[in-house]
Amino acid sequence: MSIEARGLTKRYGDKTAVDDLTFTVRPGMVTGFLGVNGAGKSTTMRLILGLDSPTKGTVTVNGKLFSRLYSPMRELGALLDAKAVHGGRSAYSHLLCLAQTNDIPRNRVDEVLSVVGLSGVARKRSRGFSLGMSQRLGIAAALLGDPEILMFDEPVNGLDPEGIVWIRNLMRGLAADGRTVLVSSHLMSEMEHTADHLIVIGKGKLIADCTMAEFIARSGQQAVRASTPQPGALARAVLAAGGQATITGDVTVGGSPELEVRGLPLERIGDVAFAAGVPLHLLAPARASLEEAFMELTADSVEYQAGMAISGQRAHATVTEA
Amino acid sequence: MAHLTDQPGGPAPAQPVRAVPAATRRSGLPGTLLSEFTKLRSVRSTWITLAVFFVASVVIAVLAAAGDRRNSGQAQFDPARDSLAGMLYLGMLVIGATGVLAIASEYGTRMIATSLTAMPRRAVLYAAKAIALACVTLVVALVTAVTSFFAGQAAVASTHAGASITSPGTLRALLLATLFVPCFALVAFGLGAVIRHTAGAITAVFGLVFLLPMILGAFPASWSNALGRWLPDNTVLLQIVAAKPTGQHDLFGPYGELAVFAGYAVIALAAGAMAFCRRDA
Numbered sequence: 001m002s003i004e005a006r007g008l009t010k011r012y013g014d015k016t017a018v019d020d021l022t023f024t025v026r027p028g029m030v031t032g033f034l035g036v037n038g039a040g041k042s043t044t045m046r047l048i049l050g051l052d053s054p055t056k057g058t059v060t061v062n063g064k065l066f067s068r069l070y071s072p073m074r075e076l077g078a079l080l081d082a083k084a085v086h087g088g089r090s091a092y093s094h095l096l097c098l099a100q101t102n103d104i105p106r107n108r109v110d111e112v113l114s115v116v117g118l119s120g121v122a123r124k125r126s127r128g129f130s131l132g133m134s135q136r137l138g139i140a141a142a143l144l145g146d147p148e149i150l151m152f153d154e155p156v157n158g159l160d161p162e163g164i165v166w167i168r169n170l171m172r173g174l175a176a177d178g179r180t181v182l183v184s185s186h187l188m189s190e191m192e193h194t195a196d197h198l199i200v201i202g203k204g205k206l207i208a209d210c211t212m213a214e215f216i217a218r219s220g221q222q223a224v225r226a227s228t229p230q231p232g233a234l235a236r237a238v239l240a241a242g243g244q245a246t247i248t249g250d251v252t253v254g255g256s257p258e259l260e261v262r263g264l265p266l267e268r269i270g271d272v273a274f275a276a277g278v279p280l281h282l283l284a285p286a287r288a289s290l291e292e293a294f295m296e297l298t299a300d301s302v303e304y305q306a307g308m309a310i311s312g313q314r315a316h317a318t319v320t321e322a
Numbered sequence: 323m324a325h326l327t328d329q330p331g332g333p334a335p336a337q338p339v340r341a342v343p344a345a346t347r348r349s350g351l352p353g354t355l356l357s358e359f360t361k362l363r364s365v366r367s368t369w370i371t372l373a374v375f376f377v378a379s380v381v382i383a384v385l386a387a388a389g390d391r392r393n394s395g396q397a398q399f400d401p402a403r404d405s406l407a408g409m410l411y412l413g414m415l416v417i418g419a420t421g422v423l424a425i426a427s428e429y430g431t432r433m434i435a436t437s438l439t440a441m442p443r444r445a446v447l448y449a450a451k452a453i454a455l456a457c458v459t460l461v462v463a464l465v466t467a468v469t470s471f472f473a474g475q476a477a478v479a480s481t482h483a484g485a486s487i488t489s490p491g492t493l494r495a496l497l498l499a500t501l502f503v504p505c506f507a508l509v510a511f512g513l514g515a516v517i518r519h520t521a522g523a524i525t526a527v528f529g530l531v532f533l534l535p536m537i538l539g540a541f542p543a544s545w546s547n548a549l550g551r552w553l554p555d556n557t558v559l560l561q562i563v564a565a566k567p568t569g570q571h572d573l574f575g576p577y578g579e580l581a582v583f584a585g586y587a588v589i590a591l592a593a594g595a596m597a598f599c600r601r602d603a
Contacts, residue, residue, distance in 0.1 A: 050442050051435055052602040067442035071345035078439050084432035086365060093364035100357035101441040102349045108342055141436065146341040 001027040001148045001180050003048055007057035010043055010204075017043040019204035020057070025182045027148070030175045032195030032212070033184040036298050040204035041184040045080055045153050061149060073102040073145030079138035079152045087127030091118055091137050094126060099144050112140040131158030139167070149180040156190055168194050188294035202298040218293075224266050227256040227282035228273070234259060237276035238269065256281045351450060354441050358454035367423065372462050375409075375416040379466045380473050382408030387474035394481035402485040402492045402565035405474020406499040409466050410559045413503040417459055418527045421510030424455045425594070426520040434603050444599040448515070452591060455511055456504045463503035467496050491565030498580045499563045505580070505587045512590025516597045530554070547572045552582055 003025040010018040018040045025031045035041050046052045048059050050066045061069065061076050069075050085094050095109045113119045116136040121129070126137060135158055142150055152171070156164045171194055175181045185191055191198065191212070198215050200208040208215065226245075228234045235245040243264035250258040261269050266283060273280050362368050383405040390404045428434040441447045471492070475484040485492050510527045517523040535555045538546045551558060551573045561567060562579045573579060 046435075046603075049435075049439050051438055067444075069442070071349045072442055073349075073440055074342060074345055080435055080439070081432055084434075084436045086361075086427065086431045086433045088365040088367060089361070090364065093360060097357040097360040097364065098436065098440040100360060101354045101437075103345060103347065103353045104342055111341065141440075144342075 001062060001178075003059065003061055003149065003151075003180065003182065004063075005044070005048075005057070005059040008044065008047060008054055008059050009056040010040075010047055010052060011055045017204050018047065018054075021201065021204070021206055022057075023199050023206065023209050025149075025180055025199075026197070027180040028175060028178050029196035030171050030181045030183060030194050031197045031199060032191035033182055033199050033201075034188065034191055034294065035184075035186065035201040035207075037186050039186075039201050039298070041186075041201065042080065042153055043204075044201070045078070045151055045182075045184065048151065049076075049078060049080070051080075071102050071145065073098070073104065073147060075145070075147055076149040076151065077142030077145055077147040078150070079135070079142045079155055081153070082131065082134040082138040082158070085126050085134070085137065088125055090123050091126055091129075091140075092122040094137065095140060095144060098141055102145055104144055108144060108146075112143045115143060116140040132160060132163050135159055135163070135167075139170070147179075150174055150182070152181075152183045154184055154186070156185070164190075188291045200294070200297060207297055215293075223286040224261045224264070224269055225258055225282060225284050225286045226261050226269060226273070226280060227252040227254075227258045228278050228280050229256050230278050231257045231259055233276060234273055234278045234280075237272045237278060238264060241268065241272045243269070252282050254281055258282070260286060349441060350443070351446050354446050354450035355453055357441075358450045359458075362424070362454055362458055368420070368458075371416055371420045371423075372458075375412050375420075376462065376466050376469070378416070379409035379412050379470050382412070383470035383474040384477045387477040391478050391481055394478065394483040398566065398568075399483055400485075400564055400566045401474060401478050401483065402471065402489070402495045403560060403563050404478075405470050406467060406495055406563035407560055409463070409470055409499055410502055410563060413463070413506050414527075414531045414554065417463075417503050417507045418510040418531070419524055420459065421455060421507035422514040422520060422523040422527060424507075424511055424514065425451055425598075426514040426518055426523050429518040430520050438603050445595070448595055448598045452508060452511060455507055459504040459507040460500065463500045466503075467499045470499075471496060485565060489565060491567075494576060495563045495565045498576055501580060502562060502583060505583045508587040509583070509590045512587070512592070512594035515594030516590075518597075551579065554583070558582075 005021050005023050008018055008021040009016070021040075021044060033041055033044070043052065047054050048061065048066060058065075066072065066076065089097075091113065092109060095112065096106065099106070099109055110119070110122075113122050116139050118133065118136055118140060121133070126134065129137065135155060139152070139155065142152070150171075155167050159167060171181050171183055175196070183194065195212055197211050198208060199206070210218075226234060231247050235247065238245040238259075238261050241264060243261055245259045245261045248258045248260050252258060264272070266285060270280065270283055273283075386408055387401050387404040390399065390401065393399045428437060437447060438444065441450075471485075471487075475486070478484045487493065487496075510523070513526050514520075514523040517526060531554050535550075535553050538549055538553060538555075557573060558579050561573050562576050564576060567576055574582065
């Protein structure tokens, strides 16, 4: 129940889309496949499915080439491109023709349509579907064979907030069942609440392959936002306890100035403030820094970027060495 | 705690509930063929093109036979040929487009990626597509040939020179007209698989059908006479469905001319298979 890439490389002409990727996607968790647009995520997924053949290296599903699987849809379900359907065909017929290739019974088609909430439009031609509905149809196709491995390429594109929560819960549920779930995204913020493990690539190369917790730990996630009407007193108390505090200049809704505190765990900052008699109006992990860390990590691998100086190389080094 | 003693080893490990029965056979041609039939019947364009082919063929059969009525006294009068030639032209135009669409539309809509994710064995998918297309066009061609024949004979009934199904050569003409259509559909299908682009492939098919004989006409007669039998030329098509073959020395017989098209179908299918199985999807 795994996907294994070994030295996977794909060149189109003189352009290298995927460059010597080695990774394993394991069961029982959601693996986030992260990289900026054009980093090679979709190409990697096409290589996994055998849609394109690698220039070098191999990628296997359950130890076999995807095309050698006994009943491919029962082993791996994939959503690569929600619009990759014939628009003149109804949702039901689309799923039926896919199910028939793997001898999956008809009633399963109705089942997955209801799982994704498309039963009401099952007989409608998919040409009229919104992007969100198309994503749901693509997810239904992936679920048809009740596979142990699921792969989604940018599944939340075009979904409304309700749809995003729905797919997040779906992926978490599939992983909790013990399934292998690989989901790609170019946004860290999406992965933050979904993925247990991260594979980060840039310009086709592997940048990081680690747990979400490790990634957070390496990303300066230790920064904590605190807000108090007595910022000076809190800064002194934090300093005395061995941390650093910076007044950010932001204020909370209540009007209290904000500080960014580093070098102390969140609980300790609370204790320090309490001991110093400083009232706290806010104490929270500085979430934004996770997205920043990702940006910094992939900065040197961004193909088209606006002219801004980024110290990407340093971040790269700190993450890969650990 | 009594229930625990019933299971001294603790609860049995949870068996995953399978929503789909396990596969009883390797996914292969039977299921994929069924799938390709579903694909064909579930899009409106299939029904429209086949209906256009049928109706237009029958109408042309009636018009052509009626127009040829004045020659009914002559020995070469061939009402079977008159009623079946139209479906060959329409076969190339309309069924040619159907053959191209059967595969190129999957590239146009990118459905091909979804299809290959369900059935990654490319040779199986390609064969299923070709067989489904051949079956559907064969059945439609048979119905069209028989209907066109009887409609055409009805149009010349007043001359009492119409052919009957038992007249010499009639059954052969019906058989070859029927076989020509799936042969040509497969030529178009193979080109569609190589070109992967609906408009481009349809242009290529029409170029072969209409431009090649025209270009050939510009060459010296000795050349065009020698090559004409290999092309979808007017005289060639009429030869295929002739109940009374002309015996022109430039042409093969009806079976021979159909075999030429069958040969093109084999070549196009093979080229398409190479492209389909080897190139990135």
